Amino acid sequence: MSCSPRSWSGKITTMGTALIYDEEMTKYKLLWVDPACKIEVPERLTVSHEALVRNGLADRCVSIAVREATDAEILLAHSEEYLEAVKKTPHMTLEDLKEFTLQYGDVYFHPNIYRCAKLAAGAALQLVDSVMTGKVRNGMALVRPPGHHSMRSAANGFCVFNNVAIAARYAKQKHGVQRVLIVDWDIHHGQGVQYCFEDDPSVLYFSWHRYEHQKFWPQLRESDYDSVGKEKGAGFNINVPWNKVGMDNSDYLSVFCHVLLPVAYEFCPDLVLVCAGFDSAIGDPEGEMCATPDVFAHLTHLLMNLAGGKLCAVLEGGYNLTSLAQSVCQTVQTLLGDPVLQPANLSGPCKSALESVHCSRSAHRQYWSCLKHAADLPTVDISTKHIRLSGGGEEEERMEKEKAEKSTEEKVWAEPPKRVPPPVRCAAVLPDDVTCPDGCKRFSSSEDLDPLIVSKLRENFLKDADDCDDLTALSSLITLTENMQRNEICNGLALVSDVTMAMMCVIQHVAAAPSNRVLVVCVGSGKVPSHVTEDGRTLVVQISSEETKEQTCKYHISVTLKKGCSDTSGFIQAMFGLLLPLGYEYDPSLVLLVRMPGSKVRDSMWQQLTGLLQGFAQGHALVLMQEDEKACVGPTASSLLGDPAPSLESLQAPLPEDVEAVERLRHRLQADWKLLQTTVPESGRGDEH
Ligand code: Q6M
Ligand code: ZN
Numbered sequence: 001m002s003c004s005p006r007s008w009s010g011k012i013t014t015m016g017t018a019l020i021y022d023e024e025m026t027k028y029k030l031l032w033v034d035p036a037c038k039i040e041v042p043e044r045l046t047v048s049h050e051a052l053v054r055n056g057l058a059d060r061c062v063s064i065a066v067r068e069a070t071d072a073e074i075l076l077a078h079s080e081e082y083l084e085a086v087k088k089t090p091h092m093t094l095e096d097l098k099e100f101t102l103q104y105g106d107v108y109f110h111p112n113i114y115r116c117a118k119l120a121a122g123a124a125l126q127l128v129d130s131v132m133t134g135k136v137r138n139g140m141a142l143v144r145p146p147g148h149h150s151m152r153s154a155a156n157g158f159c160v161f162n163n164v165a166i167a168a169r170y171a172k173q174k175h176g177v178q179r180v181l182i183v184d185w186d187i188h189h190g191q192g193v194q195y196c197f198e199d200d201p202s203v204l205y206f207s208w209h210r211y212e213h214q215k216f217w218p219q220l221r222e223s224d225y226d227s228v229g230k231e232k233g234a235g236f237n238i239n240v241p242w243n244k245v246g247m248d249n250s251d252y253l254s255v256f257c258h259v260l261l262p263v264a265y266e267f268c269p270d271l272v273l274v275c276a277g278f279d280s281a282i283g284d285p286e287g288e289m290c291a292t293p294d295v296f297a298h299l300t301h302l303l304m305n306l307a308g309g310k311l312c313a314v315l316e317g318g319y320n321l322t323s324l325a326q327s328v329c330q331t332v333q334t335l336l337g338d339p340v341l342q343p344a345n346l347s348g349p350c351k352s353a354l355e356s357v358h359c360s361r362s363a364h365r366q367y368w369s370c371l372k373h374a375a376d377l378p379t380v381d382i383s384t385k386h387i388r389l390s391g392g393g394e395e396e397e398r399m400e401k402e403k404a405e406k407s408t409e410e411k412v413w414a415e416p417p418k419r420v421p422p423p424v425r426c427a428a429v430l431p432d433d434v435t436c437p438d439g440c441k442r443f444s445s446s447e448d449l450d451p452l453i454v455s456k457l458r459e460n461f462l463k464d465a466d467d468c469d470d471l472t473a474l475s476s477l478i479t480l481t482e483n484m485q486r487n488e489i490c491n492g493l494a495l496v497s498d499v500t501m502a503m504m505c506v507i508q509h510v511a512a513a514p515s516n517r518v519l520v521v522c523v524g525s526g527k528v529p530s531h532v533t534e535d536g537r538t539l540v541v542q543i544s545s546e547e548t549k550e551q552t553c554k555y556h557i558s559v560t561l562k563k564g565c566s567d568t569s570g571f572i573q574a575m576f577g578l579l580l581p582l583g584y585e586y587d588p589s590l591v592l593l594v595r596m597p598g599s600k601v602r603d604s605m606w607q608q609l610t611g612l613l614q615g616f617a618q619g620h621a622l623v624l625m626q627e628d629e630k631a632c633v634g635p636t637a638s639s640l641l642g643d644p645a646p647s648l649e650s651l652q653a654p655l656p657e658d659v660e661a662v663e664r665l666r667h668r669l670q671a672d673w674k675l676l677q678t679t680v681p682e683s684g685r686g687d688e689h
């Protein structure tokens with residue numbers, strides 16, 4: 001059933017989320033005893049789909065029919081010999097099927113699997129077509145068999161045809177897509193995808209995977225961080241091996257902030273494909289990781305502003321049915337544009353994850369200018385060795401043992417809380433002569449100004465001002481923040497006569513409540529009084545061209561970009577290296593984004609920032625802009641309403657001095673903010689989970 005997707009404001013949008021699913025793909029299963037394959041069951045698909053229906057998510061998606069991939073399409077990633085061999089499987093006897101299966105690793109065949117494999121690949125193609133033709137903005141395909149392990153001439157790891165690899169080639173061929181980013185967040189290495197695009201610079205493949213120094217399946221040397229691609233494709237294959245089990249939300253988010261995202265933005269894809277395996281979630285018997293299902297909301301959100309929002313997620317693994325269903329729901333709900341909630345306990349990455357992050361960054365510094373000046377520490381040959389070289393303290397051994405025990409225990413986790421979108425997505429406080437953007441609600445409290453607020457405002461900010469308009473605007477602003485905190489309005493924007501005063505006003509009001517925390521992001525130069533951050537209820541991050549005399553402290557962080565905010569590559573560096581990790585760790589109850597007058601930040605960068613900052617504070621962002629920047633109202637409102645930001649035009653290399661400045665800042669602050677780390681701290685003691 002198809003329905004017109006409706007944004008919160010009541011505006012009908014043409015850009016929905018596709019959901020592709022067909023029961024036919026549940027109609028094959030393991031017919032003999034094989035411990036390696038018994039986890040790959042038809043229920044994986046039914047529970048995922050049922051959870052989407054139960055949570056009202058399936059109904060909000062545009063349902064798209066599957067189709068079989070054609071021979072020609074399958075041949076985009078496979079050999080004729082292999083296709084012909086698979087074609088024979090529907091007619092084989094059980095004995096023949098068993099024998100056929102034996103030539104491949106960790107996979108099984110069934111008389112109906114060829115049909116399902118054609119549908120799985122075809123589903124990925126239908127998804128690409130729907131997104132590329134603009135029928136929908138993004139979408140997810142629930143498929144079996146998975147695809148990322150299958151190779152040109154071989155089935156492997158439950159996979160028959162490489163659904164996502166075929167889809168990437170198809171997108172290039174049929175839709176003229178130039179650059180495809182494939183993000184493989186499944187817990188296994190999609191070696192099939194890596195092999196397919198190893199020498200191809202038009203497809204950037206990123207994979208993190210359980211590796212344990214090559215002890216974990218598929219135990220390949222080439223799954224390590226130093227397989228970066230070949231020939232022209234050198235730099236376009238990114239592996240982040242996990243050398244321990246028990247990785248959690250912090251570990252995942254730090255890899256996104258410090259490895260994947262800066263490179264992905266520099267790559268500037270026209271399309272994002274996700275190998276969406278959920279065996280990387282807690283409770284999975286294969287992954288044995290600790291990341292909770294709500295982390296997938298963030299992984300999805302963080303990718304949704306790339307490629308103008310064109311994102312296709314195709315199911316791969318996921319073997320704990322509870323964890324799988326919850327994770328699928330988190331992903332789809334985020335694609336639909338609902339606000340994300342703070343993921344559980346972000347206490348910072350563990351030592352082993354930091355080693356992986358450091359190794360992957362180092363391996364890629366020669367290929368990506370965002371990593372070029374990455375901390376120049378010696379890359380010890382840690383990853384491929386079967387024994388640990390570093391550490392070895394008594395405390396550390398104890399921690400490791402604990403972690404190993406934790407991972408074999410039966411895991412319990414809370415179901416992610418319901419994400420309830422507020423009735424109003426975006427409200428605006430605007431002067432009367434400025435029209436309110438479509439879908440945005442004009443907000444005014446002028447009818448009955450709260451006398452308490454008014455007297456406070458008079459006392460603190462408008463002592464000698466007799467401008468009644470200012471008073472009205474500021475008191476509206478305060479009332480708006482209160483509405484946001486009650487979750488009646490998701491986010492807001494305001495055009496004010498004095499952004500600094502308005503900012504101080506909001507901070508003073510919101511940070512007065514002891515349980516509140518305000519993340520203030522100041523874009524551009526202008527003095528921010530330092531006393532606001534004294535109690536830790538406000539974290540100020542300012543990005544500008546101004547060299548500040550003030551010493552950066554834990555809650556007042558100034559990033560200086562030599563060419564200012566108009567330098568998009570420098571800005572990106574600060575955004576992923578500092579701002580996002582700080583935001584995750586600080587966990588604000590409100591994000592206050594302040595556009596200082598004359599900031600010169602480019603529209604597309606501003607929209608990216610506005611979009612990404614909605615990953616905090618349950619999506620509650622309030623944007624303040626100076627009165628004369630009327631032209632920014634439209635683009636800002638669009639981002640606050642959930643439209644994807646336009647792609648950043650191809651990025652120049654950031655200035656070396658800016659990269660170094662960001663690196664230095666990260667280094668200085670990482671004792672206070674664990675998510676800023678990208679290397680193992682020198683005094684490596686008990687910081688394992
Ligand atoms: C199983 C060993 C069982 C799509 C996927 C497939 C994973 C295959 C795992 C094979 N090994 N203890 O990446 O999830
Ligand atoms: Zn997997």
